[in-house]
Amino acid sequence: MPSDMIDEEILSQILERIYSGDEDAFRELYNVCASHMYRFALSVVKYSYLAEEAVQEAFLSIILYSGNKRVRKAKSWLFTVVKNCCIKALKDEHFSRKDDIDLYKDKLFSADQTESIETPLNEIEAVRVLDDNELRIIILCKIEGLTIPECAKILGISRVRARSVYDYAIKKLKKFYREKEGQYE
Amino acid sequence: MNESHALELFENELNAIKMPDLWEKVYSRVQSIPDIRQRPKRRSRGFSTNYTFAALASVILLAAASTIYIINMSVNIGDEQTSNVYNTALSDDIPIKSVQPHSLALSARTDEELELMLGKVSLNDMIYEDSAYIYHFDENGILCGIADPESGNCLDLEKTAKLLIENHFPEATVNSFAVTLDNSGEHPALCIKADITQNGLSITEIKITFFTDEWRKLLGIEPDQG
Known part of the structure; x- marks a missing residue:
């Protein structure tokens, strides 16, 4: 899985090349972005197979993008596409037609049930201290390098709330790792 | 830790x-x-040609990197009702709104915002802050600036308007300058009115209206869809 965040300039250049007909650029896009997209998709849909489906659909959407406008803020756009494809993947699982990610989450599992869901995320103890939006904000903001306003827009929450979710997530992680280190001392 | x-x-x-x-x-x-x-290979489009108009210069936003955005400027000369309408080029991700001859529609998100637009703010309240922006008012209670507390970007309406005038009328002398409200259109509009003289020709009114979503663009913020 990725260790470096996607470079905004590199992503923009790859997209420009794709839309100019450069076929090699598509493979490059996959190499640069796929694992980042998968990780974020997992944070939304939880199940591996749904995350895989969302990522495939996202690549298709990117290729088929026919807007006549040059993509600005390529990373923010990329993760917005992934989020939309996650929602589509969830809808295709025959849940009710709602657009809100959290409504789908409620359908899939409650907080009590999360641990029993077979998802790669459960292998990470720290993930379990965070709620869904906290996990997504940390991934998008701190790991992928997006701004709070960009995260808020992708997640469909206000910027004020995004800031508050982010701050709380950081506190939780600090507490978790502090206590974990204390166990080994 | x-x-x-x-x-x-x-x-x-x-x-x-x-x-x-x-x-x-x-x-x-x-x-x-x-x-x-x-699929045929797409040429790199760069800026969409839909957004290219006559007589345009990009306007540099004070607190951010260069940004091109839409401003509809109408110029009345003498007794003529209307004259040239200048539209600045847009950056490609700002959609063109449907415009009327003299102004762009300015729509408020909430009643509170509408009241702000209409200047219904106590003169004692020089700053108003809501969950998204900080609004600055001058001594007459007229909105003169909008700031984004998170990014620190600040839009000074008067300075931005003066810069527009300088760009389009570089030889002109600005005789008077005022920020006013215009409720004559379908939506209330905040206007910058200027009376300038250029080459012996007196331009009695330049009205520059600012569209609500454009404020967000000017501040470098995506329209709030949350």
Whole structure:
């Protein structure tokens, strides 16, 4: 899985090349972005197979993008596409037609049930201290390098709330790792 | 335990999740679209030609990197009702709104915002802050600036308007300058009115109206869809 965040300039250049007909650029896009997209998709849909489906659909959407406008803020756009494809993947699982990610989450599992869901995320103890939006904000903001306003827009929450979710997530992680280190001392 | 250390540990754990190799599936799915293989190569479009108008200069926003945005400027000369209408070029991700001859519609998101637009703010309240922006008012209670507290970007309406005038009328002398409200259109509009003289020709009114979403663009903020 990725260790470096996607470079905004590199992503923009790859997209420009794709839309100019450069076929090699598509493979490059996959190499640069796929694992980042998968990780974020997992944070939304939880199940591996749904995350895989969302990522495939996202690549298709990117290729088929026919807007006549040059993509600005390529990373923010990329993760917005992934989020939309996650929602589509969830809808295709025959849940009710709602657009809100959290409504789908409620359908899939409650907080009590999360641990029993077979998802790669459960292998990470720290993930379990965070709620869904906290996990997504940390991934998008701190790991992928997006701004709070960009995260808020992708997640469909206000910027004020995004800031508050982010701050709380950081506190939780600090507490978790502090206590974990204390166990080994 | 500091923030960066906690995040480093968290990111290391996240990186341990194994991602399946999806390349073959992704490639097959893309190739399965019939017209993908025949899709003609798209030329890089750069800025959309839809957004190119006559007589335009980009306007530099004070607190941010150069930004091109839409401003509809009408100029009345002498007794003529209307004259040239100047539209500045847009950056490609700002959609053109439907415009009327003299102004762009300014729509408020809430009643509170509408009241702000209409200047219904006590003169004692020189600053108004809501959950998204900080509004600055002059001594007459007229909105004169908008700031985004998170990014620190600030839009000074008067300075921005004067810069527009300088760009379009570089030889002109500005005789008077006022920020007013215009409720004559379908939506209330905040106007910058200027009376200028250029080459012996007196231009009695330049009205520059600012569109609500454009304020957000000017501040470098995406329109609030939350």
